[in-house]
Each structure stands twice: as structure tokens, then as C-alpha cells.
Amino acid sequence: MAKSEKKETGEAAKLAALSPFELKDELIKAAGGGAVERAANVAMLNAGRGNPNFLATIPRHGFWQLGLFAMREAERSFAYLPEGVGGFPKREGLTERFELFLRENKGVPGIAFLAGAVSYVRDQLGLSAGEFLYEMCEGILASNYPVPDRMLKLSEIIVGQYLRREMIGRYPFIGEFDLFAVEGGTAAMTYIFNTMRENHLVKAGDTIALGRPIFTPYIEIPRLNDYDLNVVNLDADVANGWQYSKEELDKLRDPKVKAFFLVNPSNPPSVKISDESLETIADIVKERPDLILLTDDVYGTFADDFVSLFALAPHNTILVYSYSKYFGATGWRLGTIATHRDNVLDRLIAELPKDVKKNLHKRYESITTEPDKLKFIDRLVADSRTVALNHTAGLSTPQQVQMVLFSLFSLMDTPDAYKNALKRLIRHRKRALFEEIGITFEEDDPNQVDYYTLLDMEFLGERAYGRDFVDWVTKNTQPSEMLFRLAREARVVLLPGRGFGTPHPSGRVSLANLNESDYRKIGQAIRKLLAEYVERYNAATGKQLDKNKVL
The missing domain is CATH 1.10.20.110 (Histone, subunit A)
Structure with missing residues (x-):
């Protein structure tokens, strides 16, 4: 028995080390094989990855x-x-x-x-x-070739208008911004981390802050030996609607924090940062004008009246936006990076020590006669092709054309008919899921976006059954046990919330990639599993919790 337990713990440790996107593959294997007998017509329900099953036609x-x-x-x-x-x-x-x-x-x-x-x-x-x-x-x-390499001339203007409408809206915005068309939001992340390092905006041993929960690569990249950054976590509170408390945001006042990266609306809770929190961050930037901000706003187009941090603190913020989810275009790999033409990145580069600037001068002197004046966003372009291949940099032109047509489609849709249709679609799916699990469905939070929903089992379990039940489940189950049981027994695949930086055991459900009836089946499977854990708890403790209680 001891050997068996040790082996199980070893396997659990290996699984715990995996990214949630890699663990997903293990869950899919569990859902597709094993000794459990299944009816031939029972299909796997993969709500793990957020690839939408809708697209803009x-x-x-x-x-x-x-x-x-x-x-x-x-x-x-x-x-x-x-x-x-x-x-x-x-x-x-x-x-x-x-x-x-x-x-x-x-x-x-x-x-x-x-x-x-x-x-x-x-x-x-x-x-x-x-x-x-x-x-x-x-x-x-x-x-x-793509000329200009950052983005085709008129394409940049049109995509810029789209971002103004969707990311800035009616918020006052002074000045212009530059765009770099990239291969989706993931390429944007890769390029930004790399160019910040190459230009000494962050270096090994520096401290950055992450707003958690967050898209997993933002957690994983700083740990790589390429960067070796220290990380301060700002944790949103599930009991407070996944918003950041003032105490968490105040961590940004520490002068050791060089940069703050966040996903807004968040992934996976799918909640946009409140107006008060955005204003607090903007106020902190006024106190700390050297603080670099990066906001990844891919889900902003699913929100009501969305305003990006880029609108409130444009001189300090790098904006990342991807067309993948809103237009159902993950295979196109379409994204943009935006920086204000008067930004802190260019200023910090200009203030670097002479010896560092001399090395950077040599790095970029093959592509411009004035390398010291090369803007951060143009350094991104050059670094994306290891500088030496700068002459062939740029997103493929058919991709840019599709990006422009997506942008014009949205700009011309003045009543937001497409946007409202998508909102109805995913919110009906959430209602179906919650009704079957037995979770009270509330639509009164204006910050809820609902592309994903994060089922925080500690929060929901304590709310329904009390702290003793949660402690018993935590003590008597492995971290990913529920997810693997859902996969093996119900052929339901969810992603672990822990991989996104949530402190509690949880599962991320994408509300974008299955039909409403499928979410009802997922809800039923989750409810059945929870009821079994309640029965096990009752048998072990002699208590009589109601397994049908609303969460």
C-alpha cells in the first residue's frame, strides 16, 4: 500500500508540474481511453481549450x-x-x-x-x-514583402480605428499610437519579453508583477533561464467578484517592481477589472512614472462598455490585442501590439548608461543610420527577426488583409449586432451550466464577461457545505483527482485553475467551444461527482450534508 501511495504521489507531482495546456492532453487521453465501459454514442466534451465554435462569416x-x-x-x-x-x-x-x-x-x-x-x-x-x-x-x-514592415500603411490606420473603438471607446485619449501586426497574442508576448530583455528594460534578478489569475505563459516565461525574473503576485479575490483589493494593487507602489503584466478581462475568471481598480493603477503610475504596464485585452470585445488600461495610462502601457477569439480566427494568427508615440519605454531606453547604449547602437546599426533613436516598437520588429533579417520582417500580407476586414466589419456594425449575438450565445451557455450544477445564476455584475467561467471548488464548497467539508476533500484527494475523474467517467475535459495562478482547486470551463446542450451535460457530470464526495464525507464523518444543496 505504501509503495502504491508513493507512486501515486510521484505521478501527481509530475502532473502538477505540467502547464494546464499540457495537462489538458493527459485529460483528453483519460477521456478517450481506459478501462471504463462507455456507450458508443457518448462523445468527449472538451471544454478545456478556449477555441470558439463560432466565427464571423x-x-x-x-x-x-x-x-x-x-x-x-x-x-x-x-x-x-x-x-x-x-x-x-x-x-x-x-x-x-x-x-x-x-x-x-x-x-x-x-x-x-x-x-x-x-x-x-x-x-x-x-x-x-x-x-x-x-x-x-x-x-x-x-x-x-510587408512594407512598411511593422504594418501596411492604411491597414495600420484602419486597425488603429478599430482599437480606438473597442479598447478606448468614449474615454478621452490624447495623441497617436503605433501598431505592430503580429502572429497572434502569443507572438506578441514572445516579442515583448525578448525586446524588453534585449534593451535592458528588465534583466535577470529584476522584479515584475503579475495580476493573477492570468494566462499561464505569463507565469511560466519569467521563470525561464532566458529571463530569470522575480515575480510579485497580485491576486484577485473570488469572494470579491475576482477583483483586486487596494492592498494587492498597492504592491505596485514598490519601486523594485519594474513592470506589471495583466490580462483584462481575466483568464480564466473572465472578469474585467473594475473602473475603480483601473483608476487606482493609473494613479500609481502618476506616482511611479517609470512603471511599465502590459495589458493583454483579447477578451475585451466580449465585455460591456470595455475600457482598456491603455486608455487610462497610455504613456506607460503596452497594449496587446488578438483577433482570435472574437472573430473565431485562432488559425489565422492575428494580433497587434500598440504603444503610444510618447511612451516610457523609449524614455527609459534613452536614459540607459552609456556603455549599454553603445552596445544597443551596435545591435541596431545595420538597420538604421540613427539606431539610438529607434523606437521600442520598431526594435520589436527588428528583434522578431533577430535584427539581421529585419528586411523580411512583418506579418504576412494576406493575414493583414483579413485583420483589416475584421476591423471594418466591427467598425461598420454600429448597433453592435455581432457583439450582442456572441454575448447572448455564451451567457445562455453559462446559465445552462450553472443550472445543472446547482449554482445560483446571477447576471447583475457588469464586469462579468463569461468567455470562460472558473469553478472555484473551495469557494463554492465552503459556501454550500461549510469549511469542514472543504478541508476534508482537500486532505483526502489529489489536486487533479476531480478533473481526471470527470475525464474518465464522464468524458468531460476541463483545465485546472491552479495552472493560471488561482490559489484554490478549481476548473476552467470554456463557454465558447461547445453547444448549450453540452454545457448541461457537463453541469450534470460535475453535480454527480460533487454529490459523491458529499456522500463520502457523510460516511466518513457521520454527518448528514444535503448533496442536493444549491452551491
Whole structure:
């Protein structure tokens, strides 16, 4: 028995060391195999990864129709060659030929959207329709390198307008910001950590702060020997609606903290930071003007009246945004990094010691005649291609075109019809899940976003059954036991909340990637498992807790 227990503890230790995204694979294996007999029609319900099962169709239709038009333009050149050789689009008469294409294809999905997009670019943004069409055609054909490398010229303006609408809204914002189009939010994280290190904004032994719970890589990257950073955790409180207390935010006042990274709305609780907390952080920045902030706002477009930290403290904040979740485009790998043109990063680089600046001068002198004046965001671009390959840097142009069409789709949707449809979809799923588990469903928290929900078993268990029950379960179960039992016995896959920095045993449920009936099945499986633990507790302690009590 002792050997068996030791082996089990060893396996548990190995599993505990895994990232939740790697542990997910083990849970999937458990859900797909093993000795448990299952009916042939029982499908695995994977609510682990947050890949949505919805996507924006209109801008995709527009993308394919634009591609057909661009191909027609390409085939106007070298038409005398029968071997399938085309050329670049011609600027002269492009707008007129596009209008003819629209008339010829009237009623085809995507055509009305393209007509509206060109009108919006011309009439609302004041840009040249011809220049826009040429950039889009050349981009979708992928017939040229990305020039400028940070982002195509008009594409940057249009995506910038989208970010103003979704991340800043009606909040007053002075000045302009630059964008770098990147391969999704994960590439943004990789590039930012690397360039901050290369430019001595953070170095080994420095201290950064993380707002937890948080997307796991933000926890894991600082530990790598590439960075070797010390971390101060700011922990949101489940009992306070996953908000940060003043005491937690006050940790940012410590001058040792060089940077603060957060995901807003949070992952996995899916709660946006309250207005009061955002204002507190902005006030701390006024006291600590050298504090660097990074806000990853991928889920902001699912929130009501979202305002980014980038709006309140623009000079100190790096904004990361990904199109993956809102538009159902994880496979496209579309993201942006934004920095204000007057920012603390450039100032801190300018204030570095002479010997450090000399080394940085040598690092970037092959790509500019004035390397000392190279902006942080342009250093990101260069470092993303190890500097020496800066001339081929930049996100592929078809990706940028799809990013632009997604942005225009949102900008043109003035009543937010698409956004409201997604909100209804995921909130109905949450209601279905909570009803089956037996959790009181409350919709009165304006900060709830609900892309995910985090089932904190310590909080829910104590609320329903008391502290003794929670302590007994914690003492008598392995940390991931419930998750593996759900996988083996009910074929339900959730991610462990502990991997995201939550202090309590919990499971993350993505509300984006299954249908409403599936969430009811997941809720039933969780309820059944909880009832069994209540029965075991009653048998072990002689108490009579009601296993059907509402959590």
C-alpha cells in the first residue's frame, strides 16, 4: 500500500508540474481511453481549450470575394502567356473596375460588405478608396514583402480605428499610437519579453508583477533561464467578484517592481477589472512614472462598455490585442501590439548608461543610420527577426488583409449586432451550466464577461457545505483527482485553475467551444461527482450534508 501511495504521489507531482495546456492532453487521453465501459454514442466534451465554435462569416466572405477580384486584376498582366503567369494590380482605373466587379456579382455573399467597406474607408475615415483597394489587392495576392514592415500603411490606420473603438471607446485619449501586426497574442508576448530583455528594460534578478489569475505563459516565461525574473503576485479575490483589493494593487507602489503584466478581462475568471481598480493603477503610475504596464485585452470585445488600461495610462502601457477569439480566427494568427508615440519605454531606453547604449547602437546599426533613436516598437520588429533579417520582417500580407476586414466589419456594425449575438450565445451557455450544477445564476455584475467561467471548488464548497467539508476533500484527494475523474467517467475535459495562478482547486470551463446542450451535460457530470464526495464525507464523518444543496 505504501509503495502504491508513493507512486501515486510521484505521478501527481509530475502532473502538477505540467502547464494546464499540457495537462489538458493527459485529460483528453483519460477521456478517450481506459478501462471504463462507455456507450458508443457518448462523445468527449472538451471544454478545456478556449477555441470558439463560432466565427464571423461576413468578413470572411468579403475576403474570398476580394481575392477573386485581385486575381482578376493580376491576370490582366502577362495575359499573352498561357502558362498561368500574372502580375501586380494596376492602380489606374482600379476603383472603376472594382465597382464593375461589385455590379457583376450583386447578391453574392461578401459583395455588399466589400462595397460598404470601401465606402466606409473613403467617407468615414477620409482615406483614398483607390489606395485602399490597391493595398488590399496586393496584400491578398501576397505578391510583395510587408512594407512598411511593422504594418501596411492604411491597414495600420484602419486597425488603429478599430482599437480606438473597442479598447478606448468614449474615454478621452490624447495623441497617436503605433501598431505592430503580429502572429497572434502569443507572438506578441514572445516579442515583448525578448525586446524588453534585449534593451535592458528588465534583466535577470529584476522584479515584475503579475495580476493573477492570468494566462499561464505569463507565469511560466519569467521563470525561464532566458529571463530569470522575480515575480510579485497580485491576486484577485473570488469572494470579491475576482477583483483586486487596494492592498494587492498597492504592491505596485514598490519601486523594485519594474513592470506589471495583466490580462483584462481575466483568464480564466473572465472578469474585467473594475473602473475603480483601473483608476487606482493609473494613479500609481502618476506616482511611479517609470512603471511599465502590459495589458493583454483579447477578451475585451466580449465585455460591456470595455475600457482598456491603455486608455487610462497610455504613456506607460503596452497594449496587446488578438483577433482570435472574437472573430473565431485562432488559425489565422492575428494580433497587434500598440504603444503610444510618447511612451516610457523609449524614455527609459534613452536614459540607459552609456556603455549599454553603445552596445544597443551596435545591435541596431545595420538597420538604421540613427539606431539610438529607434523606437521600442520598431526594435520589436527588428528583434522578431533577430535584427539581421529585419528586411523580411512583418506579418504576412494576406493575414493583414483579413485583420483589416475584421476591423471594418466591427467598425461598420454600429448597433453592435455581432457583439450582442456572441454575448447572448455564451451567457445562455453559462446559465445552462450553472443550472445543472446547482449554482445560483446571477447576471447583475457588469464586469462579468463569461468567455470562460472558473469553478472555484473551495469557494463554492465552503459556501454550500461549510469549511469542514472543504478541508476534508482537500486532505483526502489529489489536486487533479476531480478533473481526471470527470475525464474518465464522464468524458468531460476541463483545465485546472491552479495552472493560471488561482490559489484554490478549481476548473476552467470554456463557454465558447461547445453547444448549450453540452454545457448541461457537463453541469450534470460535475453535480454527480460533487454529490459523491458529499456522500463520502457523510460516511466518513457521520454527518448528514444535503448533496442536493444549491452551491
